[in-house]
Amino acid sequence: xxxxxxxxLKGQVAHDFDFYRIREKVASLAVSEEGKFFLxxxxxxxxxxxxxxxxxxxxxxxxxxxxxxxxxxxxxPPVKExxxxxxxxxxxxxxEQIFSLGLFCTYTDETCGCIKSASLELEIPELFKIAxxxxxxxxxxxxxFSVIDISTGEIKDLPAIREIRKKIASLHREIESALKKYTSxxxxxxxxxxxxxxxKADRELLAVRSDHRNYIKGIxxxxxxxxxxxxxEPEEIVRANNQLVQEEFNLQAELKKIFKELSDxxxxxxxxxxxxxxxxxxxxxxCAAAKYQSEVHGVFAENYDTEKESPLILNARHPLLAExxxxxxxNFMFGKKVMIITGPNTGGKTVTLKTxxxxxxxxxxxxxxxxxEGTRLPFFNSIFADIGDEQSIDESLSTFxxxxxxxxxxxxxxxxxxxxxxxxxxxxxxxxEGGAIAMAVLDSLLEKNSFVLVTTHHGVLKNYxxxxxxxxxxxxxxxxxxxxxxxKLLVGVSGESHAIDIALNSGLPQNxxxxxxxxxxxxxxxxxSLIKGLTEKHIELEELIKKQNEKQxxxxxxxxxIHSREIKMLQKEIELxxxxxxxxxxxxxxxxxxxxxxxxxxxxGEITREKTLSVRKFISDTTKxxxxxxxxIEEKKxxxxxxxxxLQNEENKILQNGMRLxxxxxxxxxxxxxxxxxxRLSNSEALKNASVLKxxxxxxxxxxxxxxxKEGAEVLAGNxxxxxxxxxxxxxxxxxxxxxxxxxxxPQNQIIxxxxxxxxxxxxxVIERDxxxxxxxxxxxxELRLLGMRSGEAIKSLExxxxxxxxxxxxxxxxxxxxxxxxxxxxxxDYLNHCPSVKEFxxxxxxxxxxxxxxVELF
Numbered sequence: 001x002x003x004x005x006x007x008x009l010k011g012q013v014a015h016d017f018d019f020y021r022i023r024e025k026v027a028s029l030a031v032s033e034e035g036k037f038f039l040x041x042x043x044x045x046x047x048x049x050x051x052x053x054x055x056x057x058x059x060x061x062x063x064x065x066x067x068x069x070x071x072x073x074x075x076x077p078p079v080k081e082x083x084x085x086x087x088x089x090x091x092x093x094x095x096e097q098i099f100s101l102g103l104f105c106t107y108t109d110e111t112c113g114c115i116k117s118a119s120l121e122l123e124i125p126e127l128f129k130i131a132x133x134x135x136x137x138x139x140x141x142x143x144x145f146s147v148i149d150i151s152t153g154e155i156k157d158l159p160a161i162r163e164i165r166k167k168i169a170s171l172h173r174e175i176e177s178a179l180k181k182y183t184s185x186x187x188x189x190x191x192x193x194x195x196x197x198x199x200k201a202d203r204e205l206l207a208v209r210s211d212h213r214n215y216i217k218g219i220x221x222x223x224x225x226x227x228x229x230x231x232x233e234p235e236e237i238v239r240a241n242n243q244l245v246q247e248e249f250n251l252q253a254e255l256k257k258i259f260k261e262l263s264d265x266x267x268x269x270x271x272x273x274x275x276x277x278x279x280x281x282x283x284x285x286x287c288a289a290a291k292y293q294s295e296v297h298g299v300f301a302e303n304y305d306t307e308k309e310s311p312l313i314l315n316a317r318h319p320l321l322a323e324x325x326x327x328x329x330x331n332f333m334f335g336k337k338v339m340i341i342t343g344p345n346t347g348g349k350t351v352t353l354k355t356x357x358x359x360x361x362x363x364x365x366x367x368x369x370x371x372x373e374g375t376r377l378p379f380f381n382s383i384f385a386d387i388g389d390e391q392s393i394d395e396s397l398s399t400f401x402x403x404x405x406x407x408x409x410x411x412x413x414x415x416x417x418x419x420x421x422x423x424x425x426x427x428x429x430x431x432x433e434g435g436a437i438a439m440a441v442l443d444s445l446l447e448k449n450s451f452v453l454v455t456t457h458h459g460v461l462k463n464y465x466x467x468x469x470x471x472x473x474x475x476x477x478x479x480x481x482x483x484x485x486x487x488k489l490l491v492g493v494s495g496e497s498h499a500i501d502i503a504l505n506s507g508l509p510q511n512x513x514x515x516x517x518x519x520x521x522x523x524x525x526x527x528x529s530l531i532k533g534l535t536e537k538h539i540e541l542e543e544l545i546k547k548q549n550e551k552q553x554x555x556x557x558x559x560x561x562i563h564s565r566e567i568k569m570l571q572k573e574i575e576l577x578x579x580x581x582x583x584x585x586x587x588x589x590x591x592x593x594x595x596x597x598x599x600x601x602x603x604x605g606e607i608t609r610e611k612t613l614s615v616r617k618f619i620s621d622t623t624k625x626x627x628x629x630x631x632x633i634e635e636k637k638x639x640x641x642x643x644x645x646x647l648q649n650e651e652n653k654i655l656q657n658g659m660r661l662x663x664x665x666x667x668x669x670x671x672x673x674x675x676x677x678x679x680r681l682s683n684s685e686a687l688k689n690a691s692v693l694k695x696x697x698x699x700x701x702x703x704x705x706x707x708x709x710k711e712g713a714e715v716l717a718g719n720x721x722x723x724x725x726x727x728x729x730x731x732x733x734x735x736x737x738x739x740x741x742x743x744x745x746x747p748q749n750q751i752i753x754x755x756x757x758x759x760x761x762x763x764x765x766v767i768e769r770d771x772x773x774x775x776x777x778x779x780x781x782x783e784l785r786l787l788g789m790r791s792g793e794a795i796k797s798l799e800x801x802x803x804x805x806x807x808x809x810x811x812x813x814x815x816x817x818x819x820x821x822x823x824x825x826x827x828x829x830d831y832l833n834h835c836p837s838v839k840e841f842x843x844x845x846x847x848x849x850x851x852x853x854x855x856v857e858l859f
Contacts, residue, residue: 014361061287101266425455716752832854838859
């Protein structure tokens with residue numbers, strides 16, 4: 001099924017978008033000839049797993065090429081045809097074929113070794129997996145180079161051929177000596193045509209003048225064309241030449257025998273050769289793709305979930321435009337399947353279409369694309385295009401008919417995994433009919449759920465894009481002042497054609513341009529004016545949304561601060577209850593001691609059952625009451641944890657809206673080697689914009705204390721200002737106060753009377769805001785100076801600085817605390833170490849203040 005669909009990813013569509021030209025560039029970067037041919041046969045594929053593996057290998061090769069490790073690949077001679085010969089039983093490889101196979105074995109093992117070594121330092125799991133799966137060819141290599149010298153490629157001096165070579169060398173010397181007697185004899189100068197022997201039919205002969213034939217006895221092998229020179233082999237050389245021919249035949253026979261035996265022994269490695277060859281082609285081709293990535297400064301596009309994200313191409317540059325390419329970012333909105341691009345001619349609309357198509361083909365061939373990191377593309381099983389004037393003379397088709405033929409092909413075969421590119425849709429015929437056909441075509445493609453990019457000048461299609469929820473309008477930007485396009489794509493906004501402005505700038509007479517403007521002004525519906533107005537409204541809407549988001553973020557921040565203060569109040573209440581519980585426990589212990597004394601006294605006197613039960617009941621009731629207090633404290637702790645969890649959820653929601661606040665995660669710091677986990681209330685501590693100043697009753701009147709201190713009166717007693725009821729006056733200036741079931745004595749100066757208080761009314765908490773943090777005009781300082789301050793004062797200043805930074809989205813500042821005894825330095829370090837809004841902090845460089853100055857970076 002995949003193979004049938006892939007027919008629409010190659011052939012004419014790939015040729016039209018220059019995919020094959022890019023493929024040739026990538027192939028030229030392969031190190032081997034076979035790697036080049038392998039790449040030149042690669043086509044785009046809809047097999048996601050296959051393409052994803054190619055891209056993963058390309059990314060890993062990029063890591064390898066940018067590392068310190070040497071080149072892992074070397075050019076090996078072509079060996080593919082050798083494998084087909086080697087597989088045939090009884091077949092023998094030639095000298096050259098065996099030597100080529102030996103080099104292939106050597107380079108294959110070297111490549112595996114390099115990759116395995118690099119995998120110890122680099123993250124290259126896919127490359128390592130291939131190297132690990134390739135069998136070692138060391139044994140085959142050793143067999144080959146036991147016969148052939150690896151440095152020269154010549155046959156080694158084996159025992160079987162050593163004697164034959166000696167005989168051949170001896171015969172050569174004998175022949176040369178015999179010939180030298182003739183050529184060095186001065187009496188034969190007039191007989192020989194040349195003193196240098198001639199090589200004819202692998203034999204050395206004398207060139208003798210035809211009129212002196214009888215001076216030299218021997219066999220005539222050849223006569224010159226003029227008939228004046230005879231090539232004679234002297235009689236004493238005939239025997240040596242015959243022996244030489246025989247010995248050379250013996251040598252070749254012995255070599256054939258050696259090659260035959262070697263070929264038979266290598267046949268068992270045939271499957272290993274084929275496996276390694278496929279792996280080497282894969283490694284060479286993916287390494288070439290990585291080299292191309294560096295050449296074009298591109299990336300391998302990311303795969304993504306089409307149900308959750310939309311395609312994104314960041315700063316795309318058409319690879320064939322080189323330095324002339326203007327980077328364009330194409331951000332497809334989620335849920336939109338049709339993009340309608342409008343704007344002036346020569347503005348880059350068609351280049352955008354071609355770039356998307358070419359990038360899709362390159363991505364699905366496992367090639368990198370010239371774009372920035374973060375680019376993601378979907379996988380298509382077919383690409384259909386109608387771009388440019390494709391009028392066919394052979395088929396007697398007009399421009400419109402030819403384009404309709406292309407569109408019909410797309411409508412017949414497109415589906416939800418198709419990319420359809422339509423340039424200037426609806427042109428070439430009557431504008432009204434062309435616009436109607438264009439909308440009908442888009443309706444059909446929307447039903448098929450295809451991915452569609454359209455360029456047009458039709459105003460009706462611009463309106464179609466606004467009214468259809470699955471469509472989005474886009475335009476190529478145009479500079480109205482310079483009357484030139486900027487080649488930037490604006491998504492969500494339709495563009496004007498600017499035909500009249502461009503015509504004037506191109507030399508059209510002024511009077512003609514003015515006449516054209518008058519025709520436009522007389523029309524009832526000026527689409528260009530409508531688009532211009534819509535564009536302005538779109539910009540205004542974006543500004544309003546931006547301001548609304550900012551206000552929403554401010555409100556969320558204020559809600560978060562209020563919630564934080566509420567948590568502080570709840571924490572304070574728990575602390576008070578814990579103090580009360582601890583005093584109750586002490587009281588219980590004292591009571592038990594007193595009761596034990598009482599029991600001893602009773603034992604000395606008359607002991608009744610009623611007295612014993614009464615004592616036990618008293619102890620049991622008191623213990624039960626304190627246990628209930630403990631349960632109450634635990635419940636409040638659970639409530640506090642729930643509130644903290646809600647605070648964290650609110651904080652995360654604000655972060656998703658673009659606000660940068662502190663998180664509850666643990667962060668690293670250079671100043672703490674054994675850093676402990678932050679407390680669960682670190683967020684509230686970091687947002688100290690409110691403090692509990694005092695506990696009071698807003699309706700409290702100023703009466704004389706003596707008049708209000710009566711039995712049964714409600715008071716606040718002790719340093720903790722706990723609410724209780726006066727029981728009685730024990731003695732001068734000493735009162736007994738009851739807290740629940742517990743009674744304690746307090747001096748009168750530690751008792752505050754409350755007027756008209758009901759026992760079960762809770763104490764109100766007055767919260768006072770820090771006026772500094774509420775001042776919207778105050779901004780954080782780039783450099784916070786704490787010199788001369790005490791620790792407490794310095795930490796308050798630092799807290800205030802962090803509050804201002806958070807409100808004003810201030811990311812970095814410095815703190816000057818000096819060195820001294822290190823007390824202020826340590827206090828600042830300890831506070832920053834546990835502040836959740838702090839990303840990191842570090843001392844300044846020596847020339848900037850060293851350990852007397854700390855730089856702080858926030859999230």
